[in-house]
Amino acid sequence: MNFDLTDEQRAIQSLAREFAQNEVKPRAEQMDRDEAFPYELVAKMGELGFMGLPFPEEYGGAGGDTVSYALAVMEIARADASTAITMAAHVSLGATPFYLFGTQEQKERYLVPLAQGKMLWGFGLTEPNAGSDAGNVSTKATLKDGNWVINGTKAFITNSGTSISGGTTITAVTGTRPDGKPEISNLIVPQDTPGFVRSKKYKKMGWRASDTRELSFADATVPEENLLGPRGEGYHQFLTILDGGRISVAALSIGLATGAYDEAIKYAKERHAFGRPISKFQAISFKLVDMLTEIEHARLMMLRAAWEKDQGRDYVQSASFAKLFAGELSHRVVNEALQVHGGYGFMDEYPISRMYRDQKINEIGEGTNEVQRLVLARLMGL
Amino acid sequence: MKIVVTVKLVPDPNAEKRIDSATKRLVRSGVETVLNPYDEYALEAALQLKERAGGDTSVVVFSMAPEALKETLRKALAMGADEAVFLSDAGLEGSDVWATAYAMSQALKKIGFDLLIVGGLTDDGSTGAVPGALAEHLGVPCITNARKAEIADGTLRVERETDSGYQTVRGPLPALLTTALTFGEPRYASLKGIMGAKKKTIAPLTLADIGLDLAVGSDGAKMQLEAFAPPPARGKGRTVEAADGAAGAQAIFDFLKEKKLV
Helix, strand or coil: CCCCCCCHHHHHHHHHHHHHHHHHHHHHHHHHHHCCCCCCHHHHHHHHHHHHCCCCHHHHCCCCCCHHHHHHHHHHHHHHHHHHHHHHHHHHHHHHHHHHHCCCCHHHHHHHHCCCCCCCEEEEEECCECCCHHHHHHCEEHHHHHEEEEEEEEEEEEEECCCCCEEEEEEEEEEEEECEEEEEEEEEEEECCEEEECCCCCCCCCCCCCCEEEEEEEEEEEEEEHHCCCCCHHHHHHHHHHHHHHHHHHHHHHHHHHHHHHHHHHHHHHHHCCCHHHHHHHHHHHHHHHHHHHHHHHHHHHHHHHHHHHCCCCHHHHHHHHHHHHHHHCCCCCHHHHHHHHHHCCCCCCCHHHHHHHHHHHHCCCCHHHHHHHHHHHHHCC | CCEEECCCCEEECCCCCCEEECCCCCCCCCCCCECCCHHHHHHHHHHHHHHHCCCCCCCCEEECCCHHHHHHHHHHHHHHCCCEEEEEEEHHHCCCHHHHHHHHHHHHHHHHHHHHHEEEECCCCCCCHHHHHHHHHHCCCCEEEEEEEECCCCCCEEEEEEEEEEEEEEECCCEEEEECCCCCCCCCHHHHHHHCCCCCCHHHHHHHCCCCCCCHHHCCCCCCCCCCCCCCCCCCCCCCCCCCCCHHHHHHHHHHHHHCCC
């Protein structure tokens, strides 16, 4: 076995760390407070190649592997979860569908500017009444005179309404299968489509600088060729997309936990009580040890899933393990890191309070803890 | 035009450092090696000059270090340098500033350059003497502390930063330039640069390749390190008890006045 990162993976990790600590971290507090989308950071990340990290150079990407991508997401999340989810959702959910299922023309038209970070893209699966029960989507698309006419609503869609968002790929029922079940397909819906309306940004507890909206479609009309991949393949397509997304959400959770640990250890060394730094008390030092032990545990799980993906192996189970464990770990670590801060942790001016709010969604987004267990129980043949 | 940038590979400036009392050398294990931060400014200057000059201008980075550190140099290639040359030889161990500059100059003569850009200082040794010694060995003008530079018709024109403002100086090529931190923040290595860097060459050199007339390594060192010590620990501050805010402010003011800080 070999646990060493390659030279490129290390270089990408250190670039991401440098960028996150120098450019992202100093802005995180203000962006959270103002719910201000990080346009400037996205532009810089685009120039550096982060927004298309795992895609081949011919499509405007950086040609990196999944391990490098996960390491980069981790470093950005360590500085700011909002910026990290903006990047991770863009890559894993916005751009990946084009890369995996798009025609050559769709790749050139959409994937290239997405991978360069010049345009953002949403992925619209969740609906107000269909979350993990994604087979139950009620958004419908009907083929009429060479156009898809779409009606329905999508909920919680990241990157869907920024001034550089180009559109959203949505799942819709496009007919009925021979077995009587709904036929689901993915459709490409550009921002200027008539009948396609984005709500105002949601008011959120965490990830406040990221762009999340409700989308509604009232006879929204797109050309027939805006179908992504073959008709009726929508269900399989989004399952594949979500499998890869789990690795990036796990990376995001571990990054946030590491950031919380950074804050806790810094505070524990600075804060004095009873004549010495509180890090010298076992009650605190044991907490810090436990945090780092768990972070290391989650890192290994997540990197294994990423490595398996890079090797072309089946990584579904390891990605689900990693997502479940990392989501819950981030809860424990952030909670303990705040506890180390005592009363100051409850104050808005300490970054740990923002991290505490940012954490909760790690146990909900891209499959709740409960749904991860359901997926895993099935994979384990239960 | 060929621009060569010298880069030292130094222990991470943010890491805690320890000196081995037996060898009197820095303990490198467990401490990450990085490009000397001052040299990143030198590289930034070279890349800016290359971008402005266009054409067939190339940027070569040169480093002298133990073999194990070689891959650290790849960051310079990822930032945009075209190729690297790496001088490594057990015979260089124990070189002082003079011997280091001599060995470097022999290698640089072999590499050849129109412009040599050197960071003003290294983060670990901090002698600041290598640029001057290099220029001497190479017989080229040494223009220090540059905040701006341009090359036109084979002439180098440089704005040098001084305490009271800046000077504009002119000189012929080849020349040696050291950069001030005002030249421009070093760029990030882009992902594309990182992926491209693995395809670029780091050409190896040994002492046998460069040819020496004088001794280097411990034998060539003219200076010996006698003793070293960590910076003295900070003493306890002065605590002042004051009846109220106004009295406290007065006490702080008096203190600053006593120190001639206000």
